[in-house]
Amino acid sequence: MLQSLKAWIITICTAVFFITAVEMILPNNSLKKYAKFVLGLILITVFINPIIKLFDKNFDINTYTNNAAQCIESNNGKFNDDFNKYKEKSINSTLEAFKLNLQDSCEKKLKEKYPDSSYKVQVDASYDKEKEKVEIKDINVGIKEGTVEKIKKVKIATNSKVVNNQDSVNDEKSLNITTYLSNELNVSKDIIKVHKL
Template identity: 45%
Template sequence: MIDILKEWIINIASLILFITAVEMLLPDNSLKKYSKFVLGLILMTVLINPIIKIFNKNFNISVYSQNISRVIYDEEKVDSIEKYKEESLKNTIKNFETNLEQIIGDKLKDEFKVLNTKIEIQAEYSDEDNNFNIKDIKIGIKDGKVEKVKKVKVSVGEKTLEEKEKDKLHDDIKSYLSKELRVEESIITVYKL
């Protein structure tokens, strides 16, 4: 009887140490509350197991509790992990886009002295390449000067010198970013704000 009591106390103490270690290692998210629930069930079975053994010699509650906790834990774990993975991927893509927008803005300021830009990036994560792919880059450029009212010229099929210069600037920006970012020019759109 003393050996049984000694074994029971050792099981309780070691389980409490294990539960404490697991709780300290788990991150603070929805998975932690489910883990605490399962660990609490296991602790209850360890506490109750000797009492049930007294009444029924063939009954082993730890086997039943382990099976139940494994089923509950696996189902909740899969759902939580998938949700966490999706949210994490969305946040990572958003951070990637924001950082790339900042980098492009800085490069345009340095290379072309363009001060006012509006940059929009669309990116996606590819599981096959395990890499981020840029789907679309839109760059709005404003020269920052107050424009004078110009004479209205109606011409058919011929661009003015100013329009040709703007088109050249847009083409130069597309070519420059294509080389710097190693992407195709077709995904880069440059427009006037």
């Protein structure tokens, strides 16, 4: 009994010495109050540990902390899966919002710069996980001049080829639009395609 009491007092003195040394090293900022709280919990644990052993001879704080750590690690895999699903969903929704906002922004800018036509912009973008940024792959700009839309080709026979109705535009206006959007969005001219609607 006397040996246990001696070991307990030595443990308390060591803990108090350690806590005092840590408090002296800590800078005077908002972190200090949290550190004092944690150090206080350590001191309480040191005080309570022998008292609990009086009532429960098999009590060992290390066993309880190991069990708690194993429980956290076993749930960590599920947490990581849930976190990754949430992250993927968040990236996808952010990417869709980015595409829609960029399309609207391009249409407004083109209408302000070239008010004689109407524009329909489609943006294709992806998220690069390594660089952790959104990259624009394609910007398709449809130009509608006048009030009448071009008639779309209809497929009648089952063995006929499907023809793409997007006639690319290679005139001066197309080049101006490509240059304008390239400068405004800071992207390569190669990813901007202009066609008639």
